[in-house]
Amino acid sequence: MDPAAWRARLAAARVATLGTLDAGGRPHLVPVCFACLDDGRIVSAVDDKPKRSTALRRLDHVRARPDVCLLAHHYEEDWAQLWWVRVDGTASVLDVAEPVMLAALATKYAAYAERPPGGPAIVVTPTRWRGWRA
Amino acid sequence: MDPAAWRARLAAARVATLGTLDAGGRPHLVPVCFACLDDGRIVSAVDDKPKRSTALRRLDHVRARPDVCLLAHHYEEDWAQLWWVRVDGTASVLDVAEPVMLAALATKYAAYAERPPGGPAIVVTPTRWRGWRA
Numbered sequence: 001m002d003p004a005a006w007r008a009r010l011a012a013a014r015v016a017t018l019g020t021l022d023a024g025g026r027p028h029l030v031p032v033c034f035a036c037l038d039d040g041r042i043v044s045a046v047d048d049k050p051k052r053s054t055a056l057r058r059l060d061h062v063r064a065r066p067d068v069c070l071l072a073h074h075y076e077e078d079w080a081q082l083w084w085v086r087v088d089g090t091a092s093v094l095d096v097a098e099p100v101m102l103a104a105l106a107t108k109y110a111a112y113a114e115r116p117p118g119g120p121a122i123v124v125t126p127t128r129w130r131g132w133r134a
Numbered sequence: 135m136d137p138a139a140w141r142a143r144l145a146a147a148r149v150a151t152l153g154t155l156d157a158g159g160r161p162h163l164v165p166v167c168f169a170c171l172d173d174g175r176i177v178s179a180v181d182d183k184p185k186r187s188t189a190l191r192r193l194d195h196v197r198a199r200p201d202v203c204l205l206a207h208h209y210e211e212d213w214a215q216l217w218w219v220r221v222d223g224t225a226s227v228l229d230v231a232e233p234v235m236l237a238a239l240a241t242k243y244a245a246y247a248e249r250p251p252g253g254p255a256i257v258v259t260p261t262r263w264r265g266w267r268a
């Protein structure tokens with residue numbers, strides 16, 4: 001598949017896993033809702049799901065070590081249908097998401113349209129894309 | 135939920151994301167099929183899916199930096215149903231999976247029962263469990 005097709009698969013995925021580095025340099029994973037912006041950046045917001053301490057830890061990780069990895073994948077029992085898309089990138093934390101980010105999240109998720117995430121946002125600038133399918 | 139309940143959720147999950155560290159110390163994610171063993175270890179095999187170079191890279195990562203993170207999660211549009219289970223652990227590579235590992239994988243996955251994975255195995259010894267649900 002060409003890069004645009006992988007990007008489209010990622011953009012359509014409802015959830016991805018964000019990998020960051022913890023204070024000890026170990027990998028730390030968390031599932032995230034996210035949206036791909038037209039300019040190539042990928043945004044994930046800290047919303048009102050009851051997980052404050054975990055969310056804050058994730059932000060601390062990104063601030064301290066901006067290298068992140070984002071993976072979206074499809075699983076089913078017929079392994080001929082498997083695929084994944086992986087983005088390596090550098091991330092930053094915004095205290096408040098930009099309007100374009102909130103709009104992209106609200107367009108993708110009904111829950112965000114109803115109740116825009118008011119917390120900080122993690123913004124990933126991709127440096128490398130990889131995709132695989134069976 | 136008590137720890138046994140989280141373990142049961144992980145054991146039943148059909149797929150998880152394995153986070154390792156690449157040669158530069160950056161997070162690297164890949165989806166894995168896996169099985170939880172009675173002794174607490176978690177095993178993932180390198181099978182015959184056409185992904186040799188990626189699989190080998192994952193093994194190199196684990197050999198060089200054994201800190202890993204494994205995440206299984208459930209997503210649906212009703213965010214009140216979300217949950218995830220995360221295991222931090224240390225991993226090692228076996229050139230050939232132990233019989234108990236092959237048995238656990240074959241019990242969980244029909245594809246492995248039909249065609250046992252012949253390649254190396256990544257074995258994770260958990261050091262910390264975390265679970266979250268909405």
